Every structure is written in C-alpha cells, then in structure tokens.
Amino acid sequence: MTEHEARSATSYDVAAVQEKWLPVWEALNPFQAADDGARERRYALTMFPYPSGDLHMGHAEVTALHDVIARYWWQRGYDVLNPIGWDSFGLPAENAAIQRDEHPATYTYANIETQAESFRRYGISFDWSRRLHTSDPEYYRWTQWLFLRFRERGLAYRKYSPVNWCPNDQTVLANEQVVDGMCERCGAEVTKRELSQWYFKVTDYAQRLLDDMEQLEGRWPERVLALQRNWIGRSVGAHVDFELRLHDPSTGSGQAAARALTVYTTRPDTVYGATFMVVAADAKLAGEICAPQQREAFEAYVEQVRKASDIERLATDRPKTGVDLGVTALNPLTGEQLPVWAADYVLADYGTGVIMAVPAHDQRDLDFAREFGLPVRRVVDTGEPNPEDTYVATSGDGTYVGSGDLDGLTDKAAGISRVVERLEAEGRGSAAVNFRLRDWLLSRQRFWGCPIPIVHCPACGEVPVPDDQLPVVLPDLRGADLKPKGTSPLAAAEDWVNVDCPACGGPAKRDSDTMDTFVDSSWYFLRYCSPHDTGAPFDVEAVRRWMPAEQYVGGVEHAILHLLYSRFFTKVLHDMGMVDFVEPFEALMNQGVVINHGKKMSKSLGNGVNLGEQLAEYGVDAVRLTLVFAGPPEDNIDWADLSPGGSLRFLQRAWRLSGDVASAPGTPPEGGDVALRRATHRCVHEAEQLLESHRFNVVVARVMELVNVTRKAVDSGCGPGDPAVREAVETVAILLSLVAPYTAEEMWERLGHAPTVARAGWPEVDPALLVRDSVTAVVQVQGKLRARLEVGPDISEADLEATALADPHVQRALDGREVRKVIVRAPKLVNIVVG
C-alpha cells in the first residue's frame, strides 16, 4: 500500500490498532500517579470487582464512565490516582472449589488474571502499580489488625443471637445464602438458631452517620442519601417503665416483681389508651417473665415462631399470632393492670423488644386485639369513626379524651412533651431516640474469608492474636474439606484450630469464623494510597495526601451496606487519629444497569449480551463509546436500543479526518478559518461544562457535531490545508481520548504527534472565539414568537427594544394595541406585553 492509499483509506483495522498501541502504552506507563506534589492531586475511585469469571457488560459500562472522569483529570493536568484491585474473598470461589475439588484460591486468582487482562485490553487508565487483592495475606493481615483495634475500642464484640440455620446441611447460612426462605445449597426450609457471633457496634455511630450526610448533600445522589437515612431510621419517642407483676397462682393475686418492663414508643401521649403489652416472642425476656401455668403454651409458640420460614414472615396481611404470658404490668400513669403477651409481630432487636399496645391508634395492635378479644380504647378523637367499632386505627392529630390532664388538648407535640415531663418527674420514663440500624453481624461460617484473629482459651477466655503474629493465615483446605458438616470448615481443620493460648500458653482454639467480605471492602480505598506498606494498613501521610476521594463510581446496589460500612470505618479511623476526615467519598456517581430488550440480562432469560463478542465485533472503542453515548450515566441503558455499529462508523469518520489534514504539525491555528475555529473552541468550552456535570452522552454528541462541521470545512469550505482544520482535528483526538483511546491515539499519530494523546493536555479555550459577531434575538408579543433580529452581541437593552418595536412583523402583531410592558434580555430576547 502506498502512503497515499493509506492516507485516503476509508477505514482502519480495529484489531490491528489495538494490538499496536497496547505495548506502546505499557512502555510509556502514562497513568501512574506521580504523588510528587508537582500537580494538584485527584483520586478517582471505582468500586473494585469481585472475580467471578471474565468481565461483563456491567464492568464495561462502569469503567468506561469512570475512565471519562479519570482521563479528563489527566488532560486537565491533575496528578490522578486511579487504582484497581479485587474484592477476592467470597462464597462463589468456595462453591467452585467444592465442585472442582480444588482450593478457592485457584478459581479466584485465575479469574483475577482473566479480568486484569481484559481491563488492560479495555484501555482503562488504571495505575497498575497499586493493584491489591483482599484475599492476599499482605492485605488481610491489616483487616485483622483493624478488627483488633476496633475490639480494643469496644466496637467489636460477641453475643448470642439468632441466625439462619439449615437443618439439613447442619450449617449456618448468611442472609444471601437464603433464597426465598430456602437453603441455597439443598433447598431445605431455613430456620433460626441461637449462636455466638461477632458484631461491629455500628449503632454507636448512628447519629454521626446521619449528621455527616449533610456534607454529601448535592454531591451524592439524593436517592442514596434517602436510602441511608431510611436504613438508619432515626425516630424520636420515649422509654416508659411499666412495673411488672408476676402472677401468684396460689392466691390468684399479682405480686410486684423486681423488674420493670421498659417499652420504647413514639407516641407516649397515647399511654392512657394502652390496653395490653407485647414482648417479642424470641426475646430472652419473654421466657424469663412467663408464668408457670403458661410455660407450656409459650414454649410451643416459640417453637412455632422459630420454624416460621421467611416466606411466611414476609407475607403481608399475615394473621397476628401470640400467647398470653400470664403476667401483668402496671400502667405508670393510670395504675391499670395490663396483660402481657408474647408475639412475633414485635421485634426483639428493635427498641427494647417490648411495646405498650394502643390498639385504637396503631393498626398492628388493633389487629392483635381483635384476634384475641383484647379491649380497644380511643384516647385521641380525630373526628374519624371510632376504631373501637371500625377496626381501623387512627393515627392522626385530634383531641385527647380519657387521658387525664391531657383531655381537651389538640396538639400532638404538646401532648407528647407533657407526658414525657410527667414520666421523667416520677422517674418512670424519659425521652429517647431510637434507630432502626442494627449492629453489623460480621461472623461467617465460611472458609474463604478473613480469619478472625481471636483465640478462645478455657483459662483466659477471648484472647486477641498479638499483632506480631498476624496475619492468621488460612490453612490449606480444598474440595471436600470445605463441605459443610455441622461446624465451619475451619473448625474441622484440627492442626490449624488447636493452638497455644497467646496469654497463658495453655491449649486453646482459634476462632473458626471468618469475616463478612464487606469488612474487606470497607477500607481498600485507604490501602490504595500506600498498597505496599508492610508496617501499617496504610500510610497516614499518603492518605492525607489523597483522601478523601474526589469521585467514587459504582453501582447503586451498594447504596446502603458497602457505603455505610465504609463511612463507619472512616469515622472510627478518624476517632483513632489515623485519618483527618470523616467522610471517605466526596462525590458519588451511580451508573445505571445495562439491560437487554427491556429486561435484566440473565442466563435463564437467555438475553445476555457477551462483552467479549461485542469487543471482537466492534472493537474496544466502539463498545466504550456506545456505553458512554447511550444516555445519562445514571440511567439504565437497553443494549437493544444501541448501535455499536453506528459508534464504529462515527469513529471511522473521525479517524478519516486525521488523514485529510494537510498542514504541518505545529502549524499555529491563528489566521485559520474563523467559523471552524469558533466551532472548535465552543465545543471544548461546552465539553468542559458537560464533563464537570457528568453529562458524558452530550459530550459525545458535541464531538460528533465538531466532526460534522470539520468534514464540511474540508470538503466544501476552507479546505484541508487551513490551519483551523488541524486545530479542529487535534481537538477531536483529544476529546475522543476520554472515550475511545485507541482511535484517538491512531489519529494523534497520523497528525504527526508522538504518543500519548491521553497526556497531550486539554485544549485552551480562547474566549475571543466564544463571542459571535451577531446573535439572533427573538421578539415575542404576549410570549409568542413574532420576529427574529440579527443584532450585535453587545447591543444595549434600549437599542434592542427600539429595534424590536420598529420591526414590521412586530408592529403587525401589536395591531395598534397599547404596549404595557417590555421585557428585554439583551441580546437574546424581547417580550412585549400589550394591554
């Protein structure tokens, strides 16, 4: 092929171009964070992947979008930290290992290599020198270290609690292993069992997790903030003490007990309407206070509750069940004796696990009262029909009735504070704040996770593994060793589990649980700042330089847990003096989901789109461009609506321009065709604003526009030799480098430049070229368009008004009517209001 033929070719070989530039970039290493203080730092973070198989369309989308931001920052001259790693502990690897009779690491690290290679070919601007895997002992050593620090602060503790239990497999299941109430492995109905489990005391930070969201307002999606608020679930109310009376069967009279039943309520003002009490059936308290004559019925009920599957529990309109505990409690304000029941509609781990039932004003209590023939007493008259008759509870404002000195009051807030004051004065209650948020259960009876660095000694109790003995490394278990058989796989590894107590040297056992993988991912973004540090989880100074991350990009499926846990970790580390900020991610972007033909891609639907096939057919750039151009980043995009073929054709059109440029590299653009120069500079100017506001799809549209006008300029305008053409095409290459790195690089070379276009620098906008010689001003009469005027951009309001009023079209529209008001927005608009 002659040079002329090459230059006039209508398309380039996509695969060949990819092969050509990959090794060049690898040698140039243009995306390694310098961290030398020469330039302002920016941290672009993307949620690290789980290594299940090769990358799919979802990975392609999120990294394409994320890379637009990172590459834009590079072009703007920032020192960018854009790291990648793998969240590599987790159940799929363990299941695969059982199936294939191998070690989970085999599956895990093979997939990591596959994904890493795919990311490399996909041309994401990652800093590969900071790569980490949470399943590496060098990483999880520090996960263990952090666990021990949390424990020292009282933020990691152990308690007995009910967990999912598969009676067939004889094993504990994580929530995500329970599918529709059934065991994921064997299909048996899952029940509950009490086990000793580790927790993080995230509830200690509930208020701060809520308050600090103020800093995120406007920079995080409103939806995510709403989800987190909802999850934390702060409510304001009161604790109220009801004196318990145990029933004495010999005399039939109530005896005062040494304890009080403390309830949490958001409506202390309705205490006069309480007609019974309910204790959560699965709360320890229920068994403790149950009268002997009711013991048998109670035990039977608890057994029934325990067996209830999640399917039943989740059913709406489920009939209320419960059992009378045979004891009574005294209403602190009326002295009335209220029967105490146990039921499963009261939750053991919310509030105090006990409620005062006010059936007239709470539908759940009313349903229960109706089921068991308990009294209903209205104490707030809302003007609605009486719930005692209708069995429809009323919860709105109204006039208090039958409520002692509250009677006649109509203000709920006043009613609440009056009751709370009185309770506080009598020492029978107090105002209280309650959260829906529960402590974070982090124990998992799994193998492929971070071991909990605790030794259980018969003499010393819980003993932390000393820091200098970390990491506690997983033993070499594989295949059948990992099958569940009543104990966690680690507990069966005798050589591993039996150790000398670090405190007394006597025989002891290691904790055989591993940590929830969300623990691993709650601090990886800190580790990226100094990934090879061997003396600490992260270098405090490095974190000070890079964190908080300016931008975090990832799926909305992590809106609650991962983000909440990461925020929690950050606050604890702040309290430990290890970081100087309280929020780890300044801005958050949730990309949408790639669907196909209106439905989520799935194997069972057979509507999956294979990323590898798309890349093979259209090339990396076309696929990336398609995903970025598809719509706003946060919208779901339907692959069926998209046209990777169209994207490829556009890229070829853009590329073709680079062969048409006839001026020499370095030709100054000054003196070039002004119209084309204006289009170029306007495009860059708009792209800046669009990129800052994450409207990447519109950026692509603007580049397409610039390609179109440049084509016209070459073919039928100023011609290929005009310096403005070179300026325009170089601009196209730089703008395209954010989305289509291979095409951009190829263009850059054909334009006579050395690689890499990714670091060429952002084009400088000449403000003079953003000004037009004339502007179209529209003239409206009564808001309706009546005339267009070509005017100078700096026309005065008075001149514009005069010109507008003199226009014949306007005069005709006015039709002699009196002009009452003229609104002038020079130089774009005049609106004439007539009387």
Place this chain on the structure above:
RNA sequence: GCGCCCGUAGCCCAACGGCAGAGGCACAGGACUUAGGUUCCUGACAGUGUGAGUUCGAGUCUCACCGGGCGCACCA
C-alpha cells in the same frame, strides 16, 4: 402502607424559566458502485402523559391525577 425517580419524534436522547431538536439509531430519496456494502448529500416525523397554578413567558417551578420504574416495609 411509607419514601424516591422518570414520562419530549417510530426508538435512544438534547434543550442557564426565553426560537421545542444538539447528536445518534431506524426509515425514505439521491450521488458513487456491475451489485451489495462503505462513503457523501438530502428529507420527513413530536408541541413535551393529563389538568390546574405561579410567571411577561413553563418541557423546565408548584400542586393534583394518569402511566412506568425502584427502594424499604409488623421498626412500635
């Protein structure tokens, strides 16, 4: 039940409260071609889900309704 988001051409999507259309897909016609494909040119297509309100002016702000999507849900 509570909360959040979204309705603009056949389709995906643009539009600081100021001319409803930037860009693309699909479609039609033309040029090039033996033909197909590619490439280039040209074209048609909506008055913004409905109804009120605010405003000189509303796709844009407010309210209600209709339609679609999502999250949480026995949280006292």
